Amino acid sequence: MKKEKLYIWPYLLIAPALFIVAAVVFVPVANAILMSFQSYDLRRPREIVFIGLANYIEVFHDSIFWGSLLRTALWVIFGVGFQFLFGFILANFLNKSFKGRGIIRSVSLIPWVTPGVLIGLMWRWIYDGSYGVLNDLLKKVGLIDMPIPFLAQESTVMPSVIVTIIWQGIPFFALMLLAGLQGVPAELYEAADIDGANGAQKLFRITIPSIKNTIFVTTLLRIIWVANSVDVIFSMTGGGPAYASQTLSVYIFNKANSLNLGYSSTMSLLLTLLLLVVAVPYLKSMFRNQEG
Known part of the structure; x- marks a missing residue:
């Protein structure tokens, strides 16, 4: 009898946590799946x-959905790509020993710890066509004669919001990659110097191979976060003008705001399936690291 109690006891301990996870995650997901098969408009x-696959069929004929999906791909590819590039450069810089390194490390985290809505409002002011600081600087250096409404025209709005998400995500990559760089043995670089290796050889044969797992996991995680990001774009443009900055997550949010929960649930599930392509390798990597 004693053995049975000891065997059951661990499950009793994790039961409250499992209940919370079920209530917060699994129940809403199940409800979203159900709503995707319904004409669920709170108006x-x-x-x-129940309308079966009607919402899914409508999505595949929705030109706004496909346009939002394309912009999501651009948002993720350029956003995460340049976040990694500049984050890697910053991580290598912060990995060096110099006076004031601790202060610079702390200051460099500001974009990452700032709430997304606040970042969106701040950059909306920077880009403003009437009194924005960016237009003021460009006029002072003689690059433009007339102010550019960066967030009010289709040709500049998407590059503008991508620059904003790049600025926000650089510290995340810098912090994670810096942790990886500090684990690379100094002896490897010393041996490379003795062998006469140049900077590029040390980068591609020592640095990157040594932190490849950190790069892989960090990049996959950031892809998922950026693809799901709503706050920055919504607070800057709301997805406009004329859907020019509307990613799929923002389109889903706007549809849910209009109380069409059935259609927004359908798109949410499709976005989830697309992100599983990224999430599965990420989870496999985590389990592999735990087993190792």
């Missing part, structure tokens, strides 16, 4: 009915 609560 017409009496007309909520």
